Amino acid sequence: MTAQGGNLDLADVFAYIDEHRDAFIDQLIDYVRRPSISAHGVGIAEVAEYIAGVMQEIGLNTRVIPTAGWPMVLGERMDRPGAPTVLLYGHYDVQPPDPLEEWVTPPFEPSIRDGRLYARGVGDNKGQHLAQILALKSLLAVRGELPCNVKVLLEGEEEVGSPHMPAFIQEHRDEVMADLVITSDGPVDESGRSRILFGVRGVLSFELRARGANRDLHSGNFGGVAPNPIWTLVHLLATMKNAQGEVTIEGFYDDVLPLTPLEQEALAKLPIDEEAVKASLGIAEFDEPRERGYFERLAAWPTFTINGFHGGYGGPGSKTVLPHEAVVKCDVRLVEAQKADDIFAKIEAHVRKHAPNVEVIRQGSMEPSKTPLDSPYAEPIRRGVALGQGEEPLLVPALGGSLPDYVFTKILGIPAFGVPYANPDESNHAPNENLELERFIKGIKTGAAMLTALGQM
Amino acid sequence: MTAQGGNLDLADVFAYIDEHRDAFIDQLIDYVRRPSISAHGVGIAEVAEYIAGVMQEIGLNTRVIPTAGWPMVLGERMDRPGAPTVLLYGHYDVQPPDPLEEWVTPPFEPSIRDGRLYARGVGDNKGQHLAQILALKSLLAVRGELPCNVKVLLEGEEEVGSPHMPAFIQEHRDEVMADLVITSDGPVDESGRSRILFGVRGVLSFELRARGANRDLHSGNFGGVAPNPIWTLVHLLATMKNAQGEVTIEGFYDDVLPLTPLEQEALAKLPIDEEAVKASLGIAEFDEPRERGYFERLAAWPTFTINGFHGGYGGPGSKTVLPHEAVVKCDVRLVEAQKADDIFAKIEAHVRKHAPNVEVIRQGSMEPSKTPLDSPYAEPIRRGVALGQGEEPLLVPALGGSLPDYVFTKILGIPAFGVPYANPDESNHAPNENLELERFIKGIKTGAAMLTALGQM
Incomplete structure (x- = not known):
């Protein structure tokens, strides 16, 4: 050529x-x-x-x-x-x-x-x-x-x-x-x-919303009494993706097509200086799993990103409050041949099984x-x-x-x-x-x- | 009497x-x-x-x-x-x-x-x-x-x-x-x-602060590339307390004195209508562990409350951002004979072991x-x-x-x-x-x- x-x-x-x-x-x-x-x-x-x-x-x-x-x-x-x-x-x-x-x-x-x-x-x-x-x-x-x-x-x-x-x-x-x-x-x-x-890649955005009591409470008087919606979301999220970077929602990877040899070859030819990228981002290591190549991360695998987590006190210093509500916003980047509807159904089923009181709200998606x-x-x-x-x-x-x-x-x-x-x-x-x-x-x-x-x- | x-x-x-x-x-x-x-x-x-x-x-x-x-x-x-x-x-x-x-x-x-x-x-x-x-x-x-x-x-x-x-x-x-x-x-x-x-009970307040890249990033271009500080905190917190309500920080319960028979007797005499409390709080069940009595929760056990979790996007709708920082504020209610210094040292050691890049900031405490x-x-x-x-x-x-x-x-x-x-x-x-x-x-x-x-x- x-x-x-x-x-x-x-x-x-x-x-x-x-x-x-x-x-x-x-x-x-x-x-x-x-x-x-x-x-x-x-x-x-x-x-x-x-x-x-x-x-x-x-x-x-x-x-x-x-x-x-x-x-x-x-x-x-x-x-x-x-x-x-x-x-x-x-x-x-x-x-x-x-x-x-x-x-x-x-x-x-x-x-x-x-x-x-x-x-x-x-x-x-x-x-x-x-x-x-x-x-x-x-x-x-x-x-x-x-x-x-x-x-x-x-x-x-x-x-x-x-x-x-x-x-x-x-x-x-x-x-x-x-x-x-x-x-x-x-x-x-x-x-x-x-x-x-x-x-x-495609994208699927969704929100997880957990509720505890009907109002913020004093942590000394109600900690351990009323459920804490932040802990609820922490424990739910920990069942959805592990610390090794694998999404653990049942069936999440079912439809992921492996890269073809031609695609692998093309990715290998793309210019990248991984150390320069790390330096520019100010990070010591890439995200888990560590062994993946740069473009493999972006082409071969779906991701599950938490875009935001908000609940309870966020001001200066401390406040001994037991919050009554917490919200997590997430997006999943989809690879061929994952489908947004199917992945959302799997997320919903997972939440229903692990934290049935958490509300799952679907937002935008693109295949x-x-x-x-x-x-x-x-x-x-x-x-x-x-x-x-x-x-x-x-x-x-x-x-x-x-x-x-x-x-x-x-x-x-x-x-x-x-x-x-x-x-x-x-x-x-x-x-x-x-x-x-x-x-x-x-x-x-x-x-x-x-x-x-x-x-x- | x-x-x-x-x-x-x-x-x-x-x-x-x-x-x-x-x-x-x-x-x-x-x-x-x-x-x-x-x-x-x-x-x-x-x-x-x-x-x-x-x-x-x-x-x-x-x-x-x-x-x-x-x-x-x-x-x-x-x-x-x-x-x-x-x-x-x-x-x-x-x-x-x-x-x-x-x-x-x-x-x-x-x-x-x-x-x-x-x-x-x-x-x-x-x-x-x-x-x-x-x-x-x-x-x-x-x-x-x-x-x-x-x-x-x-x-x-x-x-x-x-x-x-x-x-x-x-x-x-x-x-x-x-x-x-x-x-x-x-x-x-x-x-x-x-x-x-x-x-x-005593109290110990502290903050956990996680950092990812040096700026917010696009989740499509950098999800799976740069570490996500919210996931970092989710996985860390999940190692600190399990979904059954037990704090899993090593040595956390070491100094907890069991209630004396006199104390158990006194707690049993305190008037409480658990169903009325639930109705007033708008909750169906008390927090985990489920089997504990109302006053046992408040007298016999230390608690680990997340007071607030904040990072990334929190506005309406969705935003496909990979946040660069997240902060969790917590308090621990201490029971006799736990000591704030000792519990903080155990929390620090736990974080150093499980998420060494997460910063632990001590705030106020009372024994x-x-x-x-x-x-x-x-x-x-x-x-x-x-x-x-x-x-x-x-x-x-x-x-x-x-x-x-x-x-x-x-x-x-x-x-x-x-x-x-x-x-x-x-x-x-x-x-x-x-x-x-x-x-x-x-x-x-x-x-x-x-x-x-x-x-x-």
């Missing part, structure tokens, strides 16, 4: 992109100066119409489709019967810009400094899906047609948890159906190296998503990224945090690939969000190259 | 007390209208001088003795060489009166309603030690001398934890030394029945105090209470909360008795603190009767 795209020849398209560099950057500036803050309900509908107009203008058959929340923008161009259909997913909403006072230049007044464009949403996600759209524009300008069938789906509620995505995908199954989906979001590898993501590294679409995508980025990408099996990729892999049943274009220090969700302009241009080239490679299948 | 005082004849003294009822109540009103709030440093020095003057005037040789905090008032009258010397302990400081708006009449404008005097400090503790002083005054008025030797020690910092009592008792050992100490504080039994308290039910002074005190109160008192072995009685039993090495005079609904530490005037007058009689019975030994 080389860092080249094999028999891909995109010299003409890449030249067009380089020639139009300034116009493309102006187009990005025009897009990111328009606020579209889903959390605050600011500007979303207007920006949906705006980006739909951009897509329509370059030749996509585009609709703005209402949902129970903010609308979806769906464009398509089905030029090549028999060729693969690629769904490009992105989101046109952005994070709130607070705290405003920490921005060097205002979040919706785009500013170029040191080769980067600073603006809210420039990396997350406007610059990245605009790169895909401009890839389509460039291919159409130079070649007169697209190398494969393309659908573009832009959501307006990703930054508030994509509440209407699963229902939308189910209801519009035929309209969005494709052979694969590519999402360009988030950053390249910490090292700056480009990468292809094959999935994410894990995993695309095999040997998917037939993986190789053309790799070739496209290698040519567009000018380097061999890292291949990253499903690991880390959670995104709603499962709506594609589990509801549509199609492989999902992440091809991020942003710099690792894009400061998404933070002040001074930015995108390196060179990465924006490379993103346009990468989009064109991936689609061309997929069209050659 | 009858509800009478045996061969005690105090008809003349009781008649004197009844005749001076109004004057005694006026004296109490004059005392409680003077604020002496140790927590706010309001009026303490003035009230120390005031009550010292009252004591001097009735014929006690009285001094106001400075400490590193507020002064002690010490009076004595040693009329009877060879007779026992009784130390009467009380405190002239009061709780802050907040919240003021909940008082029906202002806290320092004493008001009589329905046979009760309402004022801050009337029950806790001015009315109770003034009853003892007026008992001395009545005995001197009627009999011309006291039936035994008497010392009166009034503290000005009891409501802020008696920080200077141990040092004062050690430094003034000879001046305060007596054969026994009697404290009249707190209420009679919940049922309204009078009682004699033979001690209190337990226990006077044998068959102390030779118990019977004369019982006779005095029976005559003064007109009913047989309950005998209460050391149980419940903690008071600094150990400065008498452990530092001076003398037996300590509690003979509370206040009604169970005195609302000490709360708005509308009050004392039933009939109990105040009975307290004066009880004081006179106890000293007379002790003088007959």
Whole structure:
């Protein structure tokens, strides 16, 4: 394998992109100066119409489709019967810009400094899906047609948890159906190296709530008389995960799929300096179990994290109180093929058995998503990224945090690939969000190259 | 045993007390209208001088003795060489009166309603030690001398934890030394029945503090990578006390003295409606271990209460955070002959063994105090209470909360008795603190009767 795209020849398209560099950057500036803050309900509908107009203008058959929340923008161009259909997913909403006072230049007044464009949403996600759209524009300008069938789906509620995505995908199954989906979001590898993501872990959040007496009591007069809800939760939790780091909820690991040899091989190639990570976190040792490798922790195993534990006195000094209530908030990161419903049922059964008076409250969940590294679409995508980025990408099996990729892999049943274009220090969700302009241009080239490679299948 | 005082004849003294009822109540009103709030440093020095003057005037040789905090008032009258010397302990400081708006009449404008005097400090503790002083005054008025030797020690910092009592008792050992100490504080039994308290449990407060990474982390990116301080504390705590309610810290129960047959007998006589207690607390079952009796829980066993557990997210909904720090606050109630230093050393050793990175921070402690039910002074005190109160008192072995009685039993090495005079609904530490005037007058009689019975030994 080389860092080249094999028999891909995109010299003409890449030249067009380089020639139009300034116009493309102006187009990005025009897009990111328009606020579209889903959390605050600011500007979303207007920006949906705006980006739909951009897509329509370059030749996509585009609709703005209402949902129970903010609308979806769906464009398509089905030029090549028999060729693969690629769904490009992105989101046109952005994070709130607070705290405003920490921005060097205002979040919706785009500013170029040191080769980067600073603006809210420039990396997350406007610059990245605009790169895909401009890839389509460039291919159409130079070649007169697209190398494969393309659908573009832009959501307006990703930054508030994509509440209407699963229902939308189910209801519009035929309209969005494709052979694969590519999402360009988030950053390249910490090292700056480009990468292809094959999935994410799922997540299940829940709360455990224990009650003792009907009021706080004096520990001298009622300690040992009234049950202590903190002790109740301590003893319950200790039955759910042991000190060696193993989750001891019955059946918890039943559906965990072992990593494939290909995944193990890919994880082994990911760059990591474990000592540097420890130093940066200020820890002497990684969490139990100690023998696991860094990426094995994030890809191969579900986790059970206590996000918070609160009950009783928390002020300065001491207070001899026997608290009447305590609450624990937890999340479980799910790996393939665990299912949120099944794991929650197992947690509920465990609590019912060990501490029947403790209340279990289910909160949000997302299923894990995993695309095999040997998917037939993986190789053309790799070739496209290698040519567009000018380097061999890292291949990253499903690991880390959670995104709603499962709506594609589990509801549509199609492989999902992440091809991020942003710099690792894009400061998404933070002040001074930015995108390196060179990465924006490379993103346009990468989009064109991936689609061309997929069209050659 | 009858509800009478045996061969005690105090008809003349009781008649004197009844005749001076109004004057005694006026004296109490004059005392409680003077604020002496140790927590706010309001009026303490003035009230120390005031009550010292009252004591001097009735014929006690009285001094106001400075400490590193507020002064002690010490009076004595040693009329009877060879007779026992009784130390009467009380405190002239009061709780802050907040919240003021909940008082029906202002806290320092004493008001009589329905046979009760309402004022801050009337029950806790001015009315109770003034009853003892007026008992001395009545005995001197009627009999011309006291039936035994008497010392009166009034503290000005009891409501802020008696920080200077141990040092004062050690430094003034000879001046305060007596054969026994009697404290009249707190209420009679919940049922309204009078009682004699033979001690209190001790207390040891401490904090456990666990740290993970140097900052809060994303649970998807760092769960299973960085240690979770909440899990660390959960697993540590689970090794310190099991779900059956047994403390599993090595050596924790080593020094626990079993209840004596007399104590078991006394506990069995204490009135309790366990179902009514459960209903009042809103609990279905008492804490583990289930088989223990109500008073056995409070008298025979040390407890290990978690007062508070705080770490990570505690707001509404969920947050997928991996917290970097968590804190647990605890108290242990100590029974005879456990020692706070020894138990803390055992806790420290346990934590060092099971979770060496968890910090253990010692907070306040008080030793337990226990006077044998068959102390030779118990019977004369019982006779005095029976005559003064007109009913047989309950005998209460050391149980419940903690008071600094150990400065008498452990530092001076003398037996300590509690003979509370206040009604169970005195609302000490709360708005509308009050004392039933009939109990105040009975307290004066009880004081006179106890000293007379002790003088007959």
